[in-house]
Amino acid sequence: MTVTGWLVVLAVVAGVNPARVVRAGRGAGTSDVGAGTAMAGTALGGSVLVLLAVGGAWIVEGLDVSAPTAWVGAGLVLVLAGAWATVGPLPLWEPALPGRRGALVPVAVPLVARPEAGLVAVAAGADGHRPAVLLGIGLCVILVGAGLGRAPGPAGPSASPAAVAADGVGAAGAAMRVAGWAARGAGALAVAAGIALAVAGVYAI
Amino acid sequence: MRARGVGGRAARAGAAWVLVFALVRVVVLLPEGCPPFDVATARTSIDEAVDWFVRNQNDDGTWLYRYDRAADAVVPGYNVVRHAGVTMSLYQAAAVGADGALDSADRGTAYAVDHLVRHDGWAAFEPASDRVTTGASALLLAGLAERRAATGDTGHDEVMADLARFLVAMTEPSGAVVDAWDAASGRPTHGVYSPFFTGEAFWALTLMHEAFPADGWDEPARRIGSYLATERDDAEGYWPAIPDHWAAYGFAVVATGEGGWDPLSDDEVAYLRRQAELGGVQVRYESQRVDSFPRWLLRGRRTLGAGLGTVGEQIGGLWEVTGADARLVEDRDALAERGICVAGMLVDRQVSADGAIAAADPARARGAWFQFDHTQMDDQQHAMSAVILALAMLEEDHGDAGVVEDDVP
Numbered sequence: 001m002t003v004t005g006w007l008v009v010l011a012v013v014a015g016v017n018p019a020r021v022v023r024a025g026r027g028a029g030t031s032d033v034g035a036g037t038a039m040a041g042t043a044l045g046g047s048v049l050v051l052l053a054v055g056g057a058w059i060v061e062g063l064d065v066s067a068p069t070a071w072v073g074a075g076l077v078l079v080l081a082g083a084w085a086t087v088g089p090l091p092l093w094e095p096a097l098p099g100r101r102g103a104l105v106p107v108a109v110p111l112v113a114r115p116e117a118g119l120v121a122v123a124a125g126a127d128g129h130r131p132a133v134l135l136g137i138g139l140c141v142i143l144v145g146a147g148l149g150r151a152p153g154p155a156g157p158s159a160s161p162a163a164v165a166a167d168g169v170g171a172a173g174a175a176m177r178v179a180g181w182a183a184r185g186a187g188a189l190a191v192a193a194g195i196a197l198a199v200a201g202v203y204a205i
Numbered sequence: 206m207r208a209r210g211v212g213g214r215a216a217r218a219g220a221a222w223v224l225v226f227a228l229v230r231v232v233v234l235l236p237e238g239c240p241p242f243d244v245a246t247a248r249t250s251i252d253e254a255v256d257w258f259v260r261n262q263n264d265d266g267t268w269l270y271r272y273d274r275a276a277d278a279v280v281p282g283y284n285v286v287r288h289a290g291v292t293m294s295l296y297q298a299a300a301v302g303a304d305g306a307l308d309s310a311d312r313g314t315a316y317a318v319d320h321l322v323r324h325d326g327w328a329a330f331e332p333a334s335d336r337v338t339t340g341a342s343a344l345l346l347a348g349l350a351e352r353r354a355a356t357g358d359t360g361h362d363e364v365m366a367d368l369a370r371f372l373v374a375m376t377e378p379s380g381a382v383v384d385a386w387d388a389a390s391g392r393p394t395h396g397v398y399s400p401f402f403t404g405e406a407f408w409a410l411t412l413m414h415e416a417f418p419a420d421g422w423d424e425p426a427r428r429i430g431s432y433l434a435t436e437r438d439d440a441e442g443y444w445p446a447i448p449d450h451w452a453a454y455g456f457a458v459v460a461t462g463e464g465g466w467d468p469l470s471d472d473e474v475a476y477l478r479r480q481a482e483l484g485g486v487q488v489r490y491e492s493q494r495v496d497s498f499p500r501w502l503l504r505g506r507r508t509l510g511a512g513l514g515t516v517g518e519q520i521g522g523l524w525e526v527t528g529a530d531a532r533l534v535e536d537r538d539a540l541a542e543r544g545i546c547v548a549g550m551l552v553d554r555q556v557s558a559d560g561a562i563a564a565a566d567p568a569r570a571r572g573a574w575f576q577f578d579h580t581q582m583d584d585q586q587h588a589m590s591a592v593i594l595a596l597a598m599l600e601e602d603h604g605d606a607g608v609v610e611d612d613v614p
Contacts, residue, residue: 063230065235068489070234094210095210105211106214203485
């Protein structure tokens with residue numbers, strides 16, 4: 001194996017970035033973005049990544065590349081995506097499907113099943129790290145549930161994400177700010193993990 | 206309105222997937238081309254390379270050094286280190302039964318033995334210059350040791366000892382090996398080192414110890430090996446570290462030899478693993494190279510036959526170590542995969558009999574490796590050695606036991 005399983009878990013969690021889902025959910029402006037919906041969406045998007053990991057060896061073989069080279073590609077994309085998550089605008093909940101269908105859009109797509117996480121899953125699958133991908137997705141589901149289930153509830157129908165964030169008044173605003181910081185922190189972690197993966201890929205035999 | 210917004214968001218997400226995967230495929234995940242390689246193609250390749258040397262050997266034992274296929278012209282110049290390297294490589298070919306290799310190598314050896322510089326009880330190979338390089342003598346000695354092991358002929362034992370004494374005289378207490386002996390001043394050029402000669406001297410002295418285990422050649426050999434593993438890159442200012450195929454040859458002897466060697470130190474094992482990593486990325490990178498646009502823009506042109514050959518030699522030597530040292534055994538399959546990939550690329554890039562028909566001088570083109578229409582004798586040397594080393598990997602991977610051994614003369 002080119003990299004350790006723990007690095008794969010870190011890369012999956014940082015790539016999926018559950019804090020970004022939490023922050024989007026916190027700023028949804030409706031009361032129906034429950035932890036269950038977000039967790040279901042995370043599991044749904046995560047299942048796409050698990051499928052990619054399961055087929056990773058075939059995908060990589062079909063592309064005529066080696067697992068170390070796949071890690072280089074995944075690592076570089078994770079670095080770029082992580083940098084964007086760190087300094088760029090964080091995604092909002094809207095536009096979203098109503099009610100529990102929000103698990104599909106925006107949670108599963110585009111918040112969880114993202115190309116950078118998909119590449120990590122493919123490389124991990126090709127390198128024998130399918131369990132690590134599964135563990136990473138499981139952690140993401142738990143973190144999303146914890147983030148949306150324990151802190152103060154949604155800001156309310158009248159509060160737009162921008163207003164909540166800008167106002168900064170009240171528990172909802174504070175929770176959203178914390179989630180934002182966590183999302184940016186996860187972005188920085190993705191940068192670090194991506195560098196580690198790319199370097200490991202370069203120096204693999 | 207909402208549905209359209211949601212649909213657009215999903216569509217953008219899908220487009221991002223397609224765009225990212227396409228970009229990564231085009232820029233990073235380029236196909237790694239490892240052409241098929243088996244014992245038959247390896248044998249043909251080795252024979253063709255040997256025949257190139259036989260056809261292009263001069264009456265005095267030297268070989269055609271450099272040839273320009275486009276101009277059909279011999280490019281002037283010669284290099285004695287490469288002369289010794291070719292001689293050694295031909296002895297390797299003789300050891301796996303290639304017809305004509307032993308005779309051609311012996312003629313190369315005769316030229317070298319006729320051009321020895323003698324001083325202070327040692328001998329060194331240098332026909333013309335005041336710069337008596339360590340490398341030429343080291344590779345000549347390695348070749349003679351390979352010859353002795355393959356044929357049992359002890360006729361060169363004295364000159365082998367003379368050459369080995371020169372190498373020891375050029376070795377500093379730290380294990381660093383001086384680049385050359387200056388005939389004008391009668392002294393080694395202390396403070397001047399070659400990126401290759403140190404490993405060459407290391408390998409040659411390990412082979413000397415294998416041939417003459419009671420004569421104490423192991424001490425200077427291990428001193429040099431330790432220096433290579435722990436100090437050389439820092440002391441001589443190499444960054445990134447030098448991928449050293451000669452060191453790999455030497456450590457393979459230490460790990461697999463019968464000379465009662467002490468086990469490899471942890472530092473040496475760590476060094477060998479780093480070397481394997483350097484070899485691995487070079488193979489993967491080279492296997493992505495295609496000389497047509499746009500691939501060459503992203504990866505550059507394909508490397509020299511000598512360049513790719515040395516990578517194969519390095520991996521071949523490291524692969525041998527992994528069979529003898531449990532600390533490196535986990536790397537064995539990956540190294541075999543890379544080594545066979547190198548050999549496949551080399552065979553694929555060698556000028557075949559059919560490919561030489563259209564050449565202005567087929568005798569100089571056939572069996573050779575060209576880059577930009579130029580070939581140099583060390584292209585054939587290193588490429589042939591890499592293919593020879595990969596034969597053993599095939600034997601293990603495909604159960605072709607006996608194919609190589611049965612042909613040893």
